[in-house]
Amino acid sequence: MSAPVAPAAVPGQTKRVPLWDNARFIAITLVVIGHAILKLIAESDTAYGVYLFVYAFHVPVFVAVAGYFAKANPPGVKQLKRIVTDLVLPYLIFETIWSVIHSLRAGSPSIDLVTPSWTLWFLLALIVWRVVLPYLALLRFPFLISVVVSVAAGYLPGVGGAFALDRTLALLPFFVLGWKIRQLPVTAIWIRASQRRILIVRAGAVAVFAALAVVIAVNVPLWRDLKIRRVFLFEQAYPEFGYDQWWAGALRLGAIALAVVLILAFLTLMPRRSTWFSPLGQATMYVYLLHSFVLYPIRESGVLSGPQNDLLLVGMIAFSILIAVALSTKVVQRVFRPLVAPRAKWLFAPSARGA
Template sequence: MSRPATPAVARPAAGTRVPMWDNARFIAITLVVVGHAILKLIAESDTAYGVYLFVYAFHVPVFVAVAGYFAKANPPGVKQLKRIVTDLVLPYFIFEAIWSAIHSIRTGWLSVDFVSPSWTLWFLLALIVWRVTLPYLALLRFPFLISVAVSVACGYLPGVGGDFALNRTLALLPFFVLGWKLRQLPFTAIWLRASTRVVWVVRAGAIAIFGVLALVIALDVPLWRDLKVRRVLLYEQAYPEFGYDQWWAGALRLAAIALAVVLIVAFLTLVPRRTTWFSPLGRATMYVYLLHTFVLYPIRESGLLDGPQSDLLLVAMILLSVLIAIVLSQPIVRRIFRPLVEPRARWLFAER
């Protein structure tokens, strides 16, 4: 019997883009938009709450892991340090200033706060910390286990609050380290070379995993509300702040991390390996991340999503989210908003 043919997927050369990861980026950022778009619906709709839990079980961990996959653990040089400033620090101050202006106009009071990040801007601050600390973590023997211990431990410390997004930065650190570790392992090369038969067997298992997750959530949504599972999946607060002051409360975050790791791997196996129509869009995830809130904000503030809603509105918001992600990934959007999202700021740096 002849061996099954291996698909014509070549091992990527160093420095080349891998379509699978661009695909993963776009799907992950689309799920981020979906999660934000349906938030206002979950209070009145069990269906929306179930979809929200399903998405939040893995979408932020996936997004963080993909960011970690492209991170470098070698000591940063001048170029890398400049990129931290231009890609993260400056956009944070620019968009925080914009949101401060919006809040000031809306409330009628001048409000400027660069300590408490607005809405999605916590991710920029977290990326700064993760990128700076990764070279130190990489020196240790068990960086992933250490990051898990840090994540679980910080949940016992209410003093680790939301200032400069320190709570989420520490809580989500394991997924950034996991993404970096996936690049150290031959995960991508092995998966890209896998035969069609192997791929579909693995994908069938991944679909089963997501199917079980959806079924478990759907069986008793009121129970998950009562247990405050949503607050666990946000990785945002200390356990006592949402009602878990028992000594074993850390097991909740540990279970969430374990589930997310399984779902990250399952998600990556379901992502198309080859170039797709949305592969080029995966290069603009930061534009989608920073700009989609300005599209959703007026919808959320209009009252349209308040009160009891039909499931049709849930479907409409999900479809709108996909459309938003596609539109904000277009080259024209990138050209218009590049000075805000990717400011070059050569004037800021000293001559060397």
């Protein structure tokens, strides 16, 4: 996302690389789509299939892109300040807003800063991932260790949703994966690759996504029964959604393996050159934090509940794309910058203000 990560440039360069901005915008648009169609999946197998397709990879992609721009060296004053201004303060601001909304709806005041509302878990997760990464980078097999942590966390019911700890641990491998990808010159090689090689690799990526779509479409009732949706959410302990067997961790391990393949396929399909939506990829934090306020009244109104036809699904997908575009505009950034990206110079000690 634009606010919590460094500029989208190849290591050693300061120029933005369009590929990453393109990936950011497509990923955040998929996030909006996933949230927009959630209420449709109970009554529509088509909506459920689209939902599974999106959730198989879109959050892991988002996390991996954030990891790509993370730094594994010990944080300095500037990095620590950005954790506060880009993550801690927006979390406190928006969680307070959501607490007020929930209080008004319930008719009684309630401020809860421990259990993140809707999308705000990602801010807390980013804080932990950034702090933990320098320590993981000291180890010999950081990605393997993160996978073990993710799978093991699902066996521990005590790792609950407080401060989004369940998702933070479950999705850690994708953050580490993004960081590991940056250690290799893959971006530079991909950008310089011949058109023929690009077409071959992209054809393979399309085949991967096509196979995923087919597998999901022909077995929707089975995926419902197996509660695969809950597996793709990367939250909660396995027994909490019906899997108390010793082998339950294999479900998360399989989801991680699938997501890694889909992340690589997704990135190979991203345009390497600037597109009309490349500039929009620099404002994904605004889309991420604000789109839920657009969708909340619609979801709570009940219009998406009950039997629906596929036209509504198509309409919500189109509406989601419009939301992502609209919330990426400069006007929205200017209006909501104090909430999304507060500078808060007054908060820091004089010795830290110049950093």
